Amino acid sequence: MSNKFVLQIEDLTVSFDGFKAVDGLNFYLEPDALHCVIGPNGAGKTTLLDMICGKTKPTGGKIIFKDTDITELMEYQITRLGIGRKFQTPSVYDQLTVFENLEISHPNPRGVLGSVFFKRTDSITQKIHEVANKIFLGDHLDDTAAILSHGQKQWLEIGMLLMQDPELILLDEPVAGMSAKEREKTAALLNEISRGRSIIVIEHDMAFVKMVAKKVTVLHQGKLLAEGTLEKVQEDEQVKQVYLGH
Amino acid sequence: MLAMFLKLEATNSDSSAQALSAFFGSNLPDFMVWNSVEALPIWWEPFNYVWFTLPAIVLLPAVLAFVFSYAAFRRRIGSVYFSIVTLSLSAILAIMIIGQQGVTGGVNGINDFRTFMGINLDTDSAKVTMYYVTVSLLLLGMLISGFVLNSRLGRVVIAIRDNEDRVRFSGYNPALFKAFIFAIAAVFSSIGGAMFTIQQSLASPSLVGIVPSIEMVIYAAVGGRLSLVGAVLGAMLVGTAKTVFSENFATLWVYFIGFLFVFVVMYLPNGIVGLLTWLRDLRNKQDGSKN
Numbered sequence: 204m205s206n207k208f209v210l211q212i213e214d215l216t217v218s219f220d221g222f223k224a225v226d227g228l229n230f231y232l233e234p235d236a237l238h239c240v241i242g243p244n245g246a247g248k249t250t251l252l253d254m255i256c257g258k259t260k261p262t263g264g265k266i267i268f269k270d271t272d273i274t275e276l277m278e279y280q281i282t283r284l285g286i287g288r289k290f291q292t293p294s295v296y297d298q299l300t301v302f303e304n305l306e307i308s309h310p311n312p313r314g315v316l317g318s319v320f321f322k323r324t325d326s327i328t329q330k331i332h333e334v335a336n337k338i339f340l341g342d343h344l345d346d347t348a349a350i351l352s353h354g355q356k357q358w359l360e361i362g363m364l365l366m367q368d369p370e371l372i373l374l375d376e377p378v379a380g381m382s383a384k385e386r387e388k389t390a391a392l393l394n395e396i397s398r399g400r401s402i403i404v405i406e407h408d409m410a411f412v413k414m415v416a417k418k419v420t421v422l423h424q425g426k427l428l429a430e431g432t433l434e435k436v437q438e439d440e441q442v443k444q445v446y447l448g449h
Numbered sequence: 450m451l452a453m454f455l456k457l458e459a460t461n462s463d464s465s466a467q468a469l470s471a472f473f474g475s476n477l478p479d480f481m482v483w484n485s486v487e488a489l490p491i492w493w494e495p496f497n498y499v500w501f502t503l504p505a506i507v508l509l510p511a512v513l514a515f516v517f518s519y520a521a522f523r524r525r526i527g528s529v530y531f532s533i534v535t536l537s538l539s540a541i542l543a544i545m546i547i548g549q550q551g552v553t554g555g556v557n558g559i560n561d562f563r564t565f566m567g568i569n570l571d572t573d574s575a576k577v578t579m580y581y582v583t584v585s586l587l588l589l590g591m592l593i594s595g596f597v598l599n600s601r602l603g604r605v606v607i608a609i610r611d612n613e614d615r616v617r618f619s620g621y622n623p624a625l626f627k628a629f630i631f632a633i634a635a636v637f638s639s640i641g642g643a644m645f646t647i648q649q650s651l652a653s654p655s656l657v658g659i660v661p662s663i664e665m666v667i668y669a670a671v672g673g674r675l676s677l678v679g680a681v682l683g684a685m686l687v688g689t690a691k692t693v694f695s696e697n698f699a700t701l702w703v704y705f706i707g708f709l710f711v712f713v714v715m716y717l718p719n720g721i722v723g724l725l726t727w728l729r730d731l732r733n734k735q736d737g738s739k740n
Binding site for chain 2: 256258278285295297298306307313320321367425
């Protein structure tokens with residue numbers, strides 16, 4: 204049975220003490236899509252990503268990645284299937300160098316004994332350099348992550364995802380705290396890496412969404428409000444109401 | 450475990466014990482006789498054999514520590530809570546040993562060993578040999594730790610300390626890594642305990658409870674918790690200080706170690722090694738400004 208969607212989310216619900224953060228959501232993601240999820244604060248955007256990558260367990264509904272039901276899997280199992288997640292605040296290993304940050308993110312080996320007897324191969328080193336150049340950190344390989352700027356940490360975390368070659372990348376506010384110039388570079392980066400894989404981006408910055416999104420989904424109070432191209436969504440009366448008030 | 454083996458060996462070679470054994474039907478350690486235990490408990494039996502005892506010193510703690518800590522880490526029990534659980538376990542063990550005097554020796558512990566595989570432990574040459582064996586084991590332990598720390602596993606563990614969620618979402622199972630490190634630590638402490646037992650001719654519950662467990666944390670804190678050499682240095686320094694202080698002011702020792710810990714945590718977060726690195730950096734800077 205083959206599935207034409209990369210990600211298929213059906214009737215997804217999660218409630219925290221009776222409060223439904225995500226409520227009966229259906230969401231389909233096509234291959235090679237760069238899909239932005241927008242919505243006011245508390246719309247359930249981050250919670251949606253949390254459920255896809257296994258950080259939060261849904262109270263109802265199903266998440267299917269390609270042909271696998273991942274609703275009940277552990278985080279590391281979901282990652283190994285090919286889903287990479289970037290967090291809202293940059294999550295890098297401060298005490299390690301950029302090189303080591305990227306190296307640890309390389310998928311082989313992930314076991315305990317494999318890690319003890321790991322030998323760095325040329326192909327891995329080459330891949331690290333490749334990714335570092337892509338994320339504009341080629342000159343910073345030996346710097347510890349702690350001294351990088353906020354924007355550089357965001358890039359590094361995207362690079363760490365690229366090391367895993369995931370088929371689906373989940374990005375939670377990738378340009379938060381970036382300068383205008385950095386935002387442009389990030390948009391170019393996302394457009395480049397979206398070739399051959401699908402990306403879901405959560406973002407508040409509409410200018411940035413305009414630069415990258417092929418398709419936009421608007422969430423409001425845990426429910427799907429509108430879906431389509433950015434132009435279409437912006438014309439939607441309901442969306443205008445939610446964003447501008449009554 | 451080594452204590453059990455040594456005790457049985459001492460018992461078997463002791464003539465008065467042999468006389469008693471004719472009465473009870475088997476050889477019993479002296480404290481069991483005093484406590485009117487009439488047969489050797491079944492879990493003592495394997496410790497009659499050196500081929501069981503020595504591997505068990507390494508393997509048993511490794512397996513126990515791994516299973517226990519994996520169960521805890523999988524449920525995301527971490528940091529302070531994990532410390533509380535492990536400290537409670539050691540307290541429970543100490544209480545159990547004291548309570549089950551008949552089979553554990555109680556408050557007195559197990560003591561009064563004589564030989565190890567036929568070698569008399571009281572001679573000077575045996576003591577010198579044991580010293581060298583201990584030093585070799587220490588160096589071996591440091592070598593293994595260094596190897597593990599410098600491997601990819603070492604970097605993963607640092608990564609877990611910095612940001613466990615990120616590691617989890619990079620496709621690792623952090624619980625497995627933490628349990629592995631915990632198991633290695635358990636093996637090292639077990640070997641350390643065995644060497645202590647054979648040299649001090651003593652294994653007692655006062656060496657199991659909460660205070661000795663915290664003392665070991667202080668060793669690492671004083672020496673430098675981020676450094677392998679620091680931990681060894683700290684253990685030797687605090688150990689020496691303990692001997693000097695407790696011989697002269699026995700009751701003040703606990704207060705002294707408490708103050709030492711507070712002082713180190715407040716003013717020397719990276720211990721003696723951290724202080725030395727700081728001094729070196731300072732001197733380098735001065736040299737640099739002169740040029």
